[in-house]
Amino acid sequence: MKHTHPKMSRATWALTAICGFTFALGVLAEPALAQPENKAEPKSRRRVREVKPVEITPGQVSDLQKLANDRKLTVEDIMAAAKTYLPSGRHDDYLIFASGGHSGQMFVIGVPTMRLLRSIAVFTPEPWQGYGFSGEKDPVREHLQINGKEINWADTHHPALSETAGDYDGEFLFIGDKANARLAVIDLRDWETKQIVKNPITISDHGAAFVTPNTDYVVEGGQYAVPLGYGYAAAEDYQKSYRGMVTFWKFDRKAGRIDESQSFAIELPPYWQDLFDAGKLASDGFVFGNSFNTEMATGGVEQGKPPFEAGTTQRDMDYLHIVDWKKAEQVFKAGKIEKVKNFAVIKLDTSIAEGVLYFTPEPKSPHGVDVTPNGQYIVIAGKLDPHVTVYSTEKIKKAIAEKKFSGKDSYGVPILDFDSVKEAQVELGLGPLHTQFDNQGYAYTSLFLDSAVARWSLGGEYADKHPEKPWTLVTKTPVQYNIGHLVTAEGDTVSPDGQYLVAMNKWSVDRFYPTGPLLPQNFQLVDITKNGTTMPVLYDSPIGVGEPHYAQMIKADKLKTWTVYPELGWNPHTQMIDPKAPKAGKEGIVREGSTVVVNMTAIRSHFTPENVEVNEGDRVIWRITNCERSQDATHGFCIGGYNINLSLEPGEFTEIEFTADQAGTYPFYCTEFCSALHLEMAGYFRVKPAGATVGQATK
Amino acid sequence: MSNFFRQIVGPRVPAEELRRHTARFATPTVILSIARVLLLASIFFPYWHMNLEAPQYPDGLQVTAYVNYLSGDVREIDGLNHYIGMRPLHEAAQLERTSAVWMIIAMFLLVEGAAFVHSRWAVLLALPAILFPAGFLADLYYWLSTFGQNLDPHAPLSSSVKPFTPPVLGEGLVGQFRTVAEAGTGWWMAALASVLTIVAFVFHRRAYKPLFDRAAGEGETCVA
Structure with a gap:
């Protein structure tokens, strides 16, 4: 182009500027719009039922009167009931x-x-909350020690x-x-x-x-x-x-x-x-x-x-x-x-x-x-x-x-x-x-x-x-x-x-x-x-x-109560993500000498892995992350005969530690009803008797 | 400037004519500007929502599609989908999602370029932006049907939930879930951009067609 008109030049400038701006926008938009994967999404979408002002018809009044008389209630009783009753789904003040x-x-x-x-x-082990039932190194049990004695009431x-x-x-x-x-x-x-x-x-x-x-x-x-x-x-x-x-x-x-x-x-x-x-x-x-x-x-x-x-x-x-x-x-x-x-x-x-x-x-x-x-x-x-x-x-x-x-x-x-x-x-x-x-x-x-x-x-x-x-x-x-x-x-x-x-x-x-x-x-x-x-x-x-x-x-x-733990792999004892928490896709069983580390995840309706085999006398460190993000999707985890029961709330991580001192076959399963396939959420913990051929722990 | 290039970009507007008929030439440019800004801004808005309603989810479950990611209860929906053998949602439309922002920026630049082209080729430049909203829904349909029709036959609930295609827009039923799908703000912005682009070309043709014909008659393009 031999003769560049001043107007064209301005237009070219403008074009260049807009292109640059757009490019910058694109670069900014890309990470800004990237979806954070593991973040909890605190939602308050609770629908509050709309209630219209009540008008009680004469028919309803006579029904109420009959009910009150059948149940021997006074007017004060009816008023007391009306002051305390909450319909389903409404929360207390x-x-x-x-x-x-x-x-x-x-x-x-x-x-x-x-x-x-x-x-x-608080001061007493409690199974439903999995409080004090995570084996021999349970932090709760350690807290309850007074002069070397567990005072558990x-x-x-x-x-x-x-x-x-x-x-x-x-x-x-x-x-x-x-x-x-x-x-x-x-x-x-x-x-x-x-x-x-x-x-x-x-x-x-x-x-x-x-x-x-x-x-x-x-x-x-x-x-x-x-x-x-x-x-x-x-x-x-x-x-x-x-x-x-x-x-x-x-x-x-x-x-x-x-x-x-x-x-x-x-x-x-x-x-x-x-x-x-x-x-x-x-x-x-x-x-x-x-x-x-x-x-x-x-x-x-x-x-x-x-x-x-x-x-x-x-x-x-x-x-x-x-x-x-x-x-x-x-x-x-x-x-x-x-x-x-x-x-x-x-x-x-x-x-x-x-x-x-x-x-x-x-x-x-x-x-x-x-x-x-x-x-x-x-x-x-x-x-x-x-x-x-x-x-x-x-x-x-x-x-x-x-x-x-x-x-x-x-x-x-x-x-x-x-x-x-x-x-x-x-x-x-x-x-x-x-x-x-x-x-x-x-x-x-x-x-x-x-x-x-x-x-x-x-x-x-x-x-x-x-x-x-x-x-x-x-x-x-x-x-x-x-x-x-x-x-x-x-x-x-x-x-x-x-x-x-x-x-x-x-x-x-x-x-x-x-x-x-x-x-x-x-x-x-x-x-x-x-x-x-x-x-x-x-x-x-x-x-x-x-x-x-x-x-x-x-x-x-x-109160600012959490409905689920803020992140996957949360350790409630430290109130932060635990670096030891197993992640989905990274599960497995690792043997180091006579110590076996089980990295497990739980999500409806299975534990991964489902078969865990150790030798009698092995030290077992068993880590579980509940990978759920949905409110109330709690999983339990118990091993019969070993006094172990956990409550794993959504996102929660827990570590169990114990010695596999009883040989045998122990089913483990989810103890908190979680889903239609809750009964199927189970696995086997097998402890080979000492002296038997050493089994291969798989990674 | 080669003759071919002149043929493509069309005639420049003589300064005198621009002064006399400012509105005539400005109208298509302004409308195209609005359209491409709308299209660009749509990146930040959701293109599509689906609500899933079931008794044990009093708040329902939501999934929201932006052009480049999915948000909402994706994890929970994936968790439920494994019972019927559906693949995780993030496996769908991976190419589309990774390229979408750049595609929209490209479309933005093409529409911007179209404002400088005073021939019928301008329409070609804007064509991707015009077709984009329809293309988005078509692609969505492709993925919904691909996922819904290819369920793992070994999944726990494969006997009670048969392969299905959830509706792209409107209501459907899967197991105990009622699904309600609708277009989001972003899609409507892109759709409006598409319509505006078409409208802009009506004015574009009205402004430049006479110039183009005149230039063609004179056998050469006048550079203003």
């Missing part, structure tokens, strides 16, 4: 995470239906949901074991226990678990005093050698684990510490605990001395423990500690000198200690005294600042003057135990002996929220029977929701069909939406799987 008592588990129950959703295995008492700024964040759950002084961490993404820590300095606790407002620490208060480290000491040496304690377990939220090296305990006099609660907002920085047996009785009914039940209840007052944990943390970080069994302990003298610990009198052998949502008041329930005693945070701070002490206990702990820190006492009835709160300025206290829930009005900045006078009993609702703890919706946080209360009754007596001499507990749902004296029981729910103590109720939508 709230979840209760309840301790499982001696079952060593946790129970998760929906509210308002009170349906048991599932149990979570627990008395779980107090669950605590993790908090951010004093409100449940739905990320973690903690639970204490009273019988063995242990604490467990459960991750609420997969609802599985991740860690169990044993308190090295005691073997008995009660005030666990309670968290500080941002879950910096998980608090574990002791119960029956022992010498620190629980070594031997004679009863005569009780006052000299025995001690109480409260432990602050440092929680590393990022790791999802307790960091034992950053945890510490505070030595306490050998009173029997009971429950603890962390201060919040106005009282942030404090932890409060109650106690009994300040008499320091040592029992001896067998020698004609007063039994504990009498000996521990002689004095009119015991001590509310006031612990400045932020100060204690500084003391710990400054190294002013002693090590007991290699665990940091702030000694009693140090606490007294540093202003970490104060006492104030509380009426006779009380029970729960509960901080109001604004943190301004601490409520102690009398147990043997018909009152709740309310202490003021402001007054406590003032009394500490002005050193208003009425004396010291025999160990030198300063005692704040009772009248200077007391805000109010409210007479509720017999056997007040535990208190929670709602969003209407009311407190709710369980009355064990009265078998009732008391609603009473708070004062201070709560006085305007309700029509009643502050600090007065409003109403009592009878419950069946012998209520222990109670729980309201988010009732121990900085912002309770009200609405529902669950009475955790110890006895059910005649409420259900008698299940032999051992009866279930009775969880009763109580409607607390209306103020004043209306507070009906809506529903009875038998708990026939252990005796729950305390529970916490969280708004269900706060």
